[in-house]
Amino acid sequence: MMDWTDRHCRYFMRLLSRNALLYTEMVTTGALLHGDRERFLRHDVAEYPLALQLGGSVPDELAACARLAEEAGYQEVNLNVGCPSDRVQNNMIGACLMAHPGRVAECVKAMQDAVSIPVTVKHRIGINGRDSYAELCDFVGQVSAAGCRSFTVHARIAILEGLSPKENREVPPLRYDVAAQLKQDFPALEIILNGGIKTLEECQRHLQTFDGVMLGREAYHNPYLLAQVDTQLFGEHGAVLSRLDAMQAMRPYIEAHLADGGSLHHITRHMLGLAQGFKGARRFRQLLSVDIHKTDNPLDLFDQAAQLLQGH
Numbered sequence: 328m329m330d331w332t333d334r335h336c337r338y339f340m341r342l343l344s345r346n347a348l349l350y351t352e353m354v355t356t357g358a359l360l361h362g363d364r365e366r367f368l369r370h371d372v373a374e375y376p377l378a379l380q381l382g383g384s385v386p387d388e389l390a391a392c393a394r395l396a397e398e399a400g401y402q403e404v405n406l407n408v409g410c411p412s413d414r415v416q417n418n419m420i421g422a423c424l425m426a427h428p429g430r431v432a433e434c435v436k437a438m439q440d441a442v443s444i445p446v447t448v449k450h451r452i453g454i455n456g457r458d459s460y461a462e463l464c465d466f467v468g469q470v471s472a473a474g475c476r477s478f479t480v481h482a483r484i485a486i487l488e489g490l491s492p493k494e495n496r497e498v499p500p501l502r503y504d505v506a507a508q509l510k511q512d513f514p515a516l517e518i519i520l521n522g523g524i525k526t527l528e529e530c531q532r533h534l535q536t537f538d539g540v541m542l543g544r545e546a547y548h549n550p551y552l553l554a555q556v557d558t559q560l561f562g563e564h565g566a567v568l569s570r571l572d573a574m575q576a577m578r579p580y581i582e583a584h585l586a587d588g589g590s591l592h593h594i595t596r597h598m599l600g601l602a603q604g605f606k607g608a609r610r611f612r613q614l615l616s617v618d619i620h621k622t623d624n625p626l627d628l629f630d631q632a633a634q635l636l637q638g639h
């Protein structure tokens with residue numbers, strides 16, 4: 328998720344679940360091929376399994392970027408066909424590509440020919456003017472014929488004019504039934520459900536129909552949800568990390584980041600949700616998002632925040 332799932336966020340989330348597949352923010356082919364490549368690909372092997380999400384629509388460029396992703400160590404490369412922002416539409420990136428299934432198929436084919444890691448697609452169930460089930464099947468049919476085996480379906484349409492990206496995550500109704508029909512009609516494909524999922528109980532329910540679930544906003548705002556994923560969804564046995572354990576496990580990473588000249592806020596901004604639901608939650612957020620800018624001793628402040636989680 329843009330501006331959210333940067334490498335610090337992913338490092339933190341990985342401490343909470345060993346198995347959940349994590350995704351980068353979307354990186355455009357232009358940024359990767361002509362921008363600060365090292366910055367866009369940078370990650371820690373501790374974040375694995377990790378997918379790089381690409382935005383683009385030129386097959387050769389996407390193929391070159393997929394190769395970079397594979398060389399950099401990513402386990403999967405994902406093509407974004409779901410982002411509704413105007414900025415990306417002008418460059419033929421994101422959800423507008425749902426109107427061009429042939430082009431998406433060419434992109435996927437070029438990427439697959441270039442790498443041996445899986446090439447996957449994240450998309451909507453339609454866009455305005457192209458929101459029939461037949462058109463969705465045409466899209467998935469053409470893209471799967473090009474070799475894509477895994478589709479992550481954000482189960483609402485995107486409205487490409489008049490709604491902000493935020494509204495496009497809230498206003499068009501969720502249609503899990505449409506995504507379920509897709510799984511029924513394409514049983515050999517991996518269909519992963521996304522959109523509005525908030526609890527592991529819901530995940531378990533959806534996993535009876537779908538091959539996987541993807542959580543966006545809830546995982547970010549309530550990251551401790553991830554602490555139970557390995558036991559509840561992946562069938563692992565063992566102790567669940569406490570919130571305090573998670574804080575303490577982040578400390579060496581934070582120390583290294585500070586020693587490198589980084590600021591504590593770069594990391595803790597992704598951890599504010601860790602205290603969600605507790606009496607000390609406001610104080611926790613205050614320490615890590617406001618007081619943090621006024622202190623000379625960020626680690627001391629971090630430890631104070633950690634103390635608020637004692638016993639939870």
Ligand SMILES: Cc1cc2nc3c(=O)[nH]c(=O)nc-3n(C[C@H](O)[C@H](O)[C@H](O)COP(=O)(O)O)c2cc1C
Binds near residue numbers: 496523542544
């Ligand atoms: C701040 C923010 C940034 C996002 N950036 C991306 C992105 O880069 N790529 C993408 O495929 N989806 C992106 N999304 C959409 C989410 O991946 C997800 O599809 C959407 O929020 C619905 O799932 P949820 O209800 O679990 O959040 C973003 C969402 C948010 C809130």
